[in-house]
Amino acid sequence: MSNKPIIGITMGDPASIGPEIAIKALLDENIYAICRPLLVGDAAVFNQIIEKLGLKAQINVVSEVQAAQFKFGEPDVLDLQNVNLAQLTFGEISAMAGNASFEAVKKVIDLALAGEIDATVTGPINKKSINEAGHHFAGHTEIYAHYTGTRKYAMLLVEENMKVIHVSTHVSLRQACDLVKQERILEVVDLLHLGMQQLGETNLKIGIAGLNPHAGDSGLFGTEDDAEILPAVQEALRRGYDVEGPVPADTMFAKAATGYYGGVVAMYHDQGHIPFKLSGFKWNAQKKQMDSVKGVNITMGLPIIRTSVDHGTAFEIAGKGVASPDAMVLAIESAVQLARNKVPQPAPVSE
Structure with a gap:
């Protein structure tokens, strides 16, 4: 058991599908075969979703990693006690929910930096709720970068043949064009490789x-x-990378879906996210819900491991018991694989 990595898993926004998919993922016995999972969030929130949905689980509340038992059917929850259930409404944006989801993220970062856990996996958060709580970040990636002192990082999306890294993410399209620079492209090529x-x-x-x-x-x-792009390609070739480009995006992603590329570099958020989600997200028009939501979001360049589901809070189905844990299972499996193959990263840059 001690050889298996400890994976810290945040509950995400408590008003979202985050707690549901986290619990459902840990009802897959295969997860316990590959790692020691630890939920981080409010225990009352997890108990509520278990009771509401009639899930076969009984949580083990702990206050520190060392107290976790890692027993299938009794998921461990590191209880942050930061949600008032009387004020929590599924599908509703609130500062309380935003603060609770933020504190869970901050906690797993601290635990990973201290070496108490081997990797972190994050549930979906709501950016508006987090900002209403006074935590002014554009998303998970920026939170991790800030609290680990990381300057050079990038978002890598993974789903079967699709491995997509981004030159820029949460900025306006006008700003994204200005960020297409040779130096940054070479950074993300390094991180993708x-x-x-x-x-x-x-x-x-x-x-x-x-x-x-x-x-x-x-x-x-x-x-x-x-x-900017062609000189970056030429320099990457000089450094020994097997690269091709600049390739028109409509052609490149069609080839990537077949496995022609092991990974691809997108210049901005939607250029990479749209083809990626077409690959992993399957909408059922009759049921008016997703049949499957697959895809893992990995932050590359950090001194710790962070993977995440690559979908949102899905407020419209929160608490209804229909949320798929597929992406959470994949995110945990990816975190385990990264922990096993971890390559030392540069020390954080001091502020």
């Missing part, structure tokens, strides 16, 4: 997307592809 290795990918060929339609078409539709 490392991530592919840690995930056990054998195909290390990397596709690098163009920014503009047809990758600029020799300057007809913009100059960034020739001025």
Whole structure:
């Protein structure tokens, strides 16, 4: 048992599907076969969802990692006692819920930095709720970067053949174009290559997307592809990476879906997220709900391991018992794999 990594799993927003998918994931006995999972959040919230949905689980409340038993059917919860159930409404944005989800994230970061857990997995949060609570971050990635003192990081999305890293994420589209710079592209190529290795990918060929339609078409539709992306590709080749680009994004992602590339570089948030979610998210038009939501979000460049579900809070179905734990299971499995293949990262940059 002691050889299995300890994985800290946050509850996400307590008004969301986060607590539900976390508990459901730990009802998969295979999770306990590969790791020692520890839920981090408010124990009362987890008890409420277990009772409401009639799930076959009985939580073991602990106040420190060392007290966890890691017994299937009795998930351990490191109780932060920060939710008033009388004020909690499923699907509702609130500062209380935002603060509770933020404190769970901060706690697993602290535990990982202290070496008490081997990796962290995060449930979905609501950015508005977190900001209403006074925590002014654009998302998980920025929270982790801030509290680990990390300057060079990137979002890597993983779902079967699709491994997509981003040059920029939570910025306006206008700003994203300005962030397409040779130095940053080379940074994310380094991070993608490392991530592919840690995930056990054998195909290390990397596709690098163009920014503009047809990758600029020799300057007809913009100059960034020739001025910034092409020099980055040439330098990556010089450094020994197997890269190709700039490739028009519509062509690159069609090839990536077949496994032609081991991983690809997207220039901005939606360029990478849309094809990725088309691959992993399956909508049932008759039931008007998702049949499957697959995809893992990994923050590369951190001194600790962080994976996450790559879907939102799904407030519209919170508390209804229909949320799929698929993405959470995959996020835990990815965290375990990364923990086993962990490569030492640079020390955090002091503020």
